[in-house]
Amino acid sequence: MPNENIQRAINKATGNQSADHYEEIVYEGYGPGGVAVMVTSLTDNKNRTAASVRHAFAKNGGNLGEDGCVSYLFDKKGYLVIDRSQHPVDEDTMLLEAIEAGAEEMETEEEVFEIYTEPDQFMAVKEALEQKGYSFVNAEITMVPQTYVSLDGEQAEKMERLLDMLEDNDDVQNVYHNWEE
Structure with missing residues (x-):
């Protein structure tokens, strides 16, 4: 293994890596009941963050959409x-x-x-x-949402879990939605 790979691993582990590259990414999708959701993230690994956000949506009755699919609603x-x-x-x-x-x-x-x-x-x-x-x-x-969506029962519970999962993710900075809580 080359010495520079070993040094890079040591620097990363000790936090001395000066070349950290963070990227801001906005994810858009729909939660349970058609609630529009926008997620802003700051990450050094967009594949990890995308998989985590996609998993949160899928597990809670939502789906991740294309860029621009809900941003026009805010x-x-x-x-x-x-x-x-x-x-x-x-x-x-x-x-x-x-x-x-x-x-x-x-x-x-x-x-x-x-x-x-x-x-x-x-x-x-x-x-x-x-x-x-x-x-x-x-x-x-x-x-700020232009319109709001109300949910009840199981859909409201799923939406609450979706928001909790997204907010628990260290890469997620903000979650915007049009759910009328």
Whole structure:
């Protein structure tokens, strides 16, 4: 065996390998009941990750699809969540401040304000709201479904297991779906 192969194995085992190459891959498919699922991953071995994601879909009543088969069902948006208990302002005040900051829309839930932005406006809106004293429970660029699918019984259980399997995979970064939980 050549010395360079031995050295490469030693470097890989000790974590000293400087030439690690990670690739971002997006998998798309359908879960149980036709739920659209997008999985983003960061991996150094795309064959391992593809097999693992395909297995999760197949084992739980879904199937992996081609690129673009579900991505058109999602919009890329900036997403900011403000805890209402930490910031006791009324809905109208919050909406006005969010729109002045450049937000696209806001939804009011019992415990939080959910603010949506265009991806290229995300940082500007976040910084403008931070300057006004707001802190965020969550702030990220995400994929927002255009429509939702509801499941019940066995299909809901399978979908829950599919999401658990995907999220337990170390290579998986994010899982987006249009299941109305």
